[in-house]
Amino acid sequence: IRNIAIAAHVDHGKTTLTDNLLAGAGMIADEGEATRLMMDTEEDEQERGITIDAANVSMTHEYEEQNHLINLIDTPGHVDFGGDVTRAMRAVDGALVVVDAVEGAMPQTETVVRQALREGVKPALFINKVDRLISELQEGPQEMQERLMDVIGDVNELIRGMTEDMDNVEDWTVSVEDGTVAFGSALYKWGVSAPSMARTGIGFPEIIEMERNDQRLELHEQTPLSDVVLDMVAEHFPNPLDAQPRRIPRVWRGDDEAELARQMQEVDDDGEVVFMVTDISMDPHAGEIATGRLFSGTIKQGQELYVSGTVGQNRVQSVGIFMGGEREELDRGVPAGNIAAVTGLRDAIAGSTVSSVEMTPFESIEHISEPVITKSVEAKNMDDLPKLIETLQQVAKEDPTIRVEINEDTGEHLISGQGELHLEVITQRIQKNQGIPVQTGEPIVVFRESPQDASREVEGVSPNRHNKFYITVQPLSDDVVDAIKLGEVSMDMPELERREALQEAGMDKDTSQEVEHIHGTNILIDDTKGIQHLNETMELVIEGLEEALNDGPL
The missing domain is CATH 2.40.30.10 (Translation factors)
Incomplete structure (x- = not known):
């Protein structure tokens, strides 16, 4: 068994590559150029030409006289749908990172590599659209190899930067020599890797000649992309037992x-x-x-x-x-x-x-980004309001990167997401799939601020005037914030383990022992000394803190 995800920057060719693999496994007809986008099953994905939802497929591939079951997830490349990539990485053991040979490693390439490594998922690299180097840029073998080695170097630089604290950093990097890098054209369905070159005798000089002579069909027949990539998956990605x-x-x-x-x-x-x-x-x-x-x-x-x-x-x-x-x-x-x-x-x-038994749950899946844009949504017909509320609740359940709330002052339903495209897709699906005509307000960018220095003490008095609370706000170090974002520090951890993780991130020992709560990237510290019965009201303090943080800009 191999559980893998295909991940990349938008439009680098993930879904076209997946079509190739499905055709190679005999699951869809092998029809000329691979442009069917079988994994984009939603109508809006076909219309927009991008993957919006992560799609699952299982296929079999014979490698070294052994049948392998490959469970594959094709993930979105657009930054607005990055939550699907984060969640997919929890389910898989290997990530096939696809990079456009012309564009090279892009911002979302860095994001998907980070998401994979954070979950302990082993990467391999497929450099796509190599045909463009020949047909559009007219590059020769030497120029081509230099460009491709630069792409590999950039990806490895990303990997090394994210695995500094891990054992055997080189076990995570990719290289042509060990077979964890493949090259090819998902559109024209040919591919090569070091093992395939040794087996077929087809290297870059032969590829350039055949591409320029318009012998793409022969190239596909002699070194089919699906075989090259699936062999790499079977050989280099770990099975669940490992x-x-x-x-x-x-x-x-x-x-x-x-x-x-x-x-x-x-x-x-x-x-x-x-x-x-x-x-x-x-x-x-x-x-x-x-x-x-x-x-x-x-x-x-x-x-x-x-x-x-x-x-x-x-x-x-x-x-x-x-x-x-x-x-x-x-x-x-x-x-x-x-x-x-x-x-x-x-x-x-x-x-x-x-x-099947009650147990400690898995660590929560930490999404790299939080909602950054908000729109109001209301039903055009009041009769549709109950159905709209039910649909919005379902949307929030399906997509944890969407936040749905009611503005208590106006009664409006507000949805917050990763970007305008994210919210546009959600509202269009509500109208098309659920048949609820809606109107939306102008998008509002979520406002966030952070203190630069420690504030003065602010006093809060209870309604009966018998209790006083004092609170100050001060910035956390970037290392502590990163540790929270990466899931290295959370309230789910045993207290001793959490203290050690905070100290490793630079928090002093005394402060790390006084952590009462973590919400988002904010930490509540109990700095009181000798106050009796505080634990009886701490739950209410935490509730008030969460409400203030959820509704405020901090």
Whole structure:
């Protein structure tokens, strides 16, 4: 088994590459140039020519006389839909990073590499659109190789910068020699790598000659892209048995001596069911589908499972895997190590831990960016208001990077997202898919500010005048903020572990021992000395703090 994601900057060719892999696996017809975009199943994705939702597919590939099941997630490249990439990385063990040979590594390339490494996901590199270097830029073998080596160098620079604190940094970098880099054209369906060149004798001089002689079909037949890429996936990406012992301590803070930890690290089919939901989607026939990674056990129809953060159990209605846009149900269930699609988990949201026993949940999925733009949404017909409210709640459940709230002063429904395109897609889908005519207000950019220096003490007095609170605000260091954003520090951690992580990020020892709460990238410190019964009111203090932070600019 290989669980992989394809990730890249927008328009670098991820979905066209995925079409190639599907054709190579015999799942779609191999029809000339690969422009079908099978994984863009939504109408608006086809119209806009970009991937909006992460799409799952399972395929088989024979490598060294062994059949491999490859569970693949095609992720969006546009920055507005980066939340899908973040969630996909929790489900996979390998990330195939696609880079345009002409444009090189772009801002979103850096983001997807960061997201992969943060989750302990091993990268490999496919440099796409090499045909453009020959046909448009008229480059010769020497110029081409220099340009391609520059791209590899840029990607490795990103990787080294993000793995400085990890063991064996070079294990994470990519290189032509060890076969973790491939080159090619997803549009014309040919590809090469060091192992393929050795096997076929087709290198860059032959590619240039065949491209210039318009022999692209022969090039595809002699060195098909799908074989080159899927061979690289099978050879260099870890299977769940190798990946989970390394990844479990990174994403789960439970007792590593417990039987459950052993079952997850050994990918035990017969163990307790432990399933991490990474995506929620709606199917008009099946209802809500929870997709995610099964770390242990076998998930089957009829099981009663716990969902983290909720009371009681949910009953599994059906279990299957995705084949393109279609979900194939499996009566025998799905075993550990796979990406599964499950219905019946009504209480689950993206990020939920689902299990057959009550357990410490997985670390929450930390999204790199938070909502930056807000629009008001209202139903044109008042009769549609209840349906609109229900739809907005469902949208927030499916996409954790969307925030939905009601402005208590005006009664307006406000949705906040990653950008104008993000909100435009959401509102269009509400109108098209749900049949609710809506009108939206002008976009408002979310305002944020941070203190430059420590403030004076501000006094707050309780209504009965018997209690006084004093609070000051001061900036956190960039290293502490980064540690919170990267999930290295959270209230879910054991207290001792949290203190050590804060001290590593530069916070002094005394302050790290007085942390009461973390909300967003803000920390509440209890600096009081000898105050009795403070713990009885601390919950209310935290509630007030969260309300002020949610509604204010800090």
